[in-house]
Amino acid sequence: MKLQLFDQQVYVQRRNVLKQSMGANGIIVLLGNEESSMNYKDNTYLFRQDSSFLYYFGLDVAGLAAIIDTDTGEEVIFGNDLTIDDIIWTGTLPSVGEMAALVGVAQTRPYAEIKHYVHKAVTGSRPVHILPPYRPENKIKLADWLNTSLEDVAGRVSLQLVKAVIAQRVIKTPLEVAEIEKAVSISVDMELAVMKYARSGIREYELVAKAHEVAIANDSRLGYPAIITKHGQTLHTHYYGNVLEEGDMVLSDIGAENAMHYGGDLTRTFPVGKQFSTRQRELYDVVLNSMDHAISMLKPGVRYKDVHIQACQKLAEGLKQVNLMKGDPAEAVAAGAHAMFFQCGLGHMLGMDTHDMEDLGEQYVGYTDTLKKETVFGLKSLRLGRELEAGYVLTVEPGIYIIPELIDRWQAEKKFSEFINYDVLNTYRDFGGIRIEDNFLITDTGSQLLGKYLPKTRQEIEALRG
Amino acid sequence: MKLQLFDQQVYVQRRNVLKQSMGANGIIVLLGNEESSMNYKDNTYLFRQDSSFLYYFGLDVAGLAAIIDTDTGEEVIFGNDLTIDDIIWTGTLPSVGEMAALVGVAQTRPYAEIKHYVHKAVTGSRPVHILPPYRPENKIKLADWLNTSLEDVAGRVSLQLVKAVIAQRVIKTPLEVAEIEKAVSISVDMELAVMKYARSGIREYELVAKAHEVAIANDSRLGYPAIITKHGQTLHTHYYGNVLEEGDMVLSDIGAENAMHYGGDLTRTFPVGKQFSTRQRELYDVVLNSMDHAISMLKPGVRYKDVHIQACQKLAEGLKQVNLMKGDPAEAVAAGAHAMFFQCGLGHMLGMDTHDMEDLGEQYVGYTDTLKKETVFGLKSLRLGRELEAGYVLTVEPGIYIIPELIDRWQAEKKFSEFINYDVLNTYRDFGGIRIEDNFLITDTGSQLLGKYLPKTRQEIEALRG
DSSP: OOOOOOOHHHHHHHHHHOOOOOOOSSSSEEEEEOEEEEEEETOOOOOOHHHHHHHHHOOOOOSSSEEETTTTTTEEEEEEOOHHHHHHHHHHOOOOHHHHHHHTTEEEEEEHHHHHHOOOOOOOOOOEEEOOSHHHHHHHHHHHTTOOOGEEEEEGHHHHHHHHHHHHHHHHOOHHHHHHHHHEEEEEHHHHHHHHOOOTTBHHHHHHHHEEEEEETTTTTSSSOEESSSOSSSOOOOOOOBBBTTTTTEEEEEEEEEEOBBBBBBEEESSHHHHSOOOHHHHHHHHHHHHHHHHHSSSSBHHHHHHHHHHHHHHHHHHHHHTSSSSSSSHHHHHHHGGOOOOOOOBBBBBBSSSSSGOOHHHHHHHHSOOOOOOOOOOOOOOOOBBBOOEEEEEEOEEOOHHHHHHHHHHHHHHHHHHTHHHHHHHTTOOEEEEEEEEEEEOSSSEEEEEOOOOOOOOHHHHOOO | OOOOOOOOOHHHHHHHHHHHOOOSSSEEEOOOOOOOOOEEETTOOOOOOHHHHHHHHHOSSOOOOOEETTTTTOOEEOOOOOOOHHHHHHOOOOHHHHHHTTOOOOEEOOGGHHHHHHHHHHHHOOOEEEEEOHHHHHHHHHHHHHTTTTTTGGGOOOHHHHHHHHHHHOOOHHHHHHHHHHHHHHHHHHHHHHHHHOOOOOOOOHHHHHHHHHHHHHEEEEEEEOEEESSSSSSTOOOOOOOOTTTOOOEEOOOOOTSOOOOOEEEEESSSSOOOHHHEEEHHHHHHHHHHHHHHHTTTOHHHHHHHHHHHHHHHHHHHTTSSSSOOHHHHHHHHHGTTOOOOSSSSOOSSSSTGGGGOOOOHOOOOSOOOOOOOGGGGGOOOOOOOTTTEEEOOOOEEEEOOHHHHHHHHHHTTTTTTHHEEEEETTOOOOOOOOOEEEEEEESSSOOOSOOOSSSHHHHHHHO
């Protein structure tokens, strides 16, 4: 196995910034991930290292953990060297000491010893800073090391560390932007392969197969489960068994995660046939218009929540034109009526994670101490609200989703009947959904589209299908 | 989402057999699996249901568990119905009650209530039968429900239940054999795609991409991580970054798991160029000869351990002919010297799991109360040793693997120098590995190759490469 890493200094500097930001203040414990079992212990999913561990220590290897002592500056990687059985079954790997040296860490210890390091800090009343565990095995380990209950681990998470890591990871360096660009460009090729292969009579999973093929053949994987569906109204459906038919649209939301674990996240919606129907065309243009407006607003200092609200207003204006909504679009959005059609957020941070750093908490990644994430339907799903800064990488992904179960529920309550034309809407029950999504870097003066250009206007899409 | 299930009666009968085998003897608790997170909670791997849960309850849905009361005959499925948010994000699904009815279960309860059912049995001093958990979240749940520590859960596993489940699942019904045949035939198509695409200059992951494409386009997945490598000596390598070159061999060990979660497990080894080299050809024929001999032995009443030993002797005879081994082949195998070249077992049970039921314990699946799994190098990796019975499905997969690290270690110890020609062996250090693997059903009188025929002789392979 050959490790893929940035230059050693990248990791050294990242850790130095973290130490400076934390101050002399106890120890930081960063857990790498373990292999994850599918149906029996040794049959494992494709290994995914923890992103924060990758960010500071780079090593894409299961079964590692690290401690940074903010008082002494000491850094230790914990892990076990391979046995001859390991070599026979899974091949050679540098020793833990050799791997640590590659990322500028001088000290290594057997994995079991991390428990003593943590214990010693706890008994010495030194702060132990941990991030929130999202895998149960890491939760079990932390409870053991901290000598506490599983229920108590969440309460031991260090908000200071969470905020320090986010502050650092949220600003993408040119090195990182270059990786994201690569991943987005592979994602573009995945979308093109899906669009090229789609035709009446095949099943959705045949398109999913193409997406995987292109990703893997580019030394990448899918960063998140593919959403390739004729029922685009289901935001995150992972069922692929439907047969494509003339008249259907396909919504394809896919992204490559490249070998350095940076990702793209793109969506296109296109007709199975050569052209959109009239209704599809009308709503496609409503979504695209909203997207273009949102993109035009991207620059440092603008709150993404405001971009979201403006994009929603553009959707509401367009929906009014086709008689699905009525009344004042701004009032409709303020009331939340647009959420019948657009139930989620306009976008999110993107990086090593598709929803970047979501494990650290949406409130801290996407919001601030003074700007809290809202809890009302619609806005509660907006993952990013805060003021934009140069170096942010994010998605813009407006959509229109016609969800029969939601129509029935709201109509029964006569909810927002001053803004929603339920009679018309009921004639759209089988419409499905449209989403268009691209990825952007916030620059000093505005924004920059990341990756190769992927056809996005109705005319461009229809030209590809023709 | 559309559930794929056998007829309701299949599950009812399977549970009735289990109840009869267990007797009136407390409650059986079978846990389904949950979603497994990659890098943050909501970004999950492709869901894999627990195989025993699938076998008895069929429902390929996350977040379910079931209890069978062996005293009353009562069966309950525990799970939670979808909320409107679930429907918006992941789509509709039948209610838990509707799903349970599809598999002949009348009672359902919210998931949280299973804890009370288990508690009640524990406090009533009724036996609680559980299987060994291989996922940490299920271990946490069982510890909670049984009101015990995580460390204690392993001690609470019911050997009676383990043996009852194995006795039932180990004999494949015609319905199951038909599913395995489908999966093997898809696996054949995957191998053919890999062989067709392989050429000098590409990287291994480009072949991995083809395997995934064919699997997914057939409504399947890979049942285990692909082993597609020019370094076939590493038995389970999952690194795919090497460039294929003229003169290399590719070892491709891949298998489809179909929509009903039955799998195939095939291996072929082929030259990157049009033909094997002389050395490759010689050892290929040694492996094939061993395989054919093993296949000829397959029938009820034969111990698979004896088939393994005979196959090893054929390998040793062939290795002696090319001067890599010396002395008496039977003595060499009895001493364990062949394990320099063949470090693992000849095969394993195959079913819903590639190593079928490995989570329940290799000793119980592959051995018996009187035939224990050995612990010496080589035989300790033989997963299947017991006497064959009609209805078993298994793999036959001999190989020759030249592992430099093992040569160095054994040569330094002068280990088996009466059987191994180290001088010659050292000229093979870069040889790599060869494995050939097919899947068989044990019939009343012998065995039956499962799935479509996949070229396997040297001549057939070279004809494909030509």
